[in-house]
Amino acid sequence: MLQSIAIILGAQTLGELINRLTGVPVPGPVIGMLLLLIAFFLWDGLIDRIRPTAGVLLAHLSLLFVPAGVGIIRHGERFMNEGVAIAVTIAVTSVVAMLVTIAAVKGTERLLHLTEKEED
Structure with a gap:
């Protein structure tokens, strides 16, 4: 080992x-x-x-995230001051990432001319 x-x-x-x-x-x-x-x-x-x-x-990979958790706790005051902005940013970017993924899949389907009829 x-x-x-x-x-x-x-x-x-x-x-x-x-x-x-x-x-x-x-x-x-x-x-x-x-x-x-x-x-x-x-x-x-x-x-x-x-x-x-x-x-x-x-x-035991989860143990490697302990330092990140400690870092978050260490900057607790910043999260109290900027927490709403951080949460909104995370939510908005997650939605945007999902929408871009949907658009990419739909665009790829159109590009490859895949339809539901062809998939069956």
Whole structure:
């Protein structure tokens, strides 16, 4: 398990290093995930070696959100002052995202000439 964690953290660290050296506008952990994905394709058995540890990490993923919750509590006064604006922004952007998704699906259906008759 320690080797698997070392591989995962090594990929993340390498991603951070690439991010900082190149200034690519992609977070270091995302670059690390891509590097790990490439490593899975290059080395047979690596994914089987990492899978048990990754499963444990994913099972306890909710613990990783504790710092975000603490950050929210730490800025409680800001939420008291700007909470309505934040809530309205979240609600409006969620509705806009849903409407854009609906429009994209409908547009794609029209573009591909899909109708209900063809689907049946």
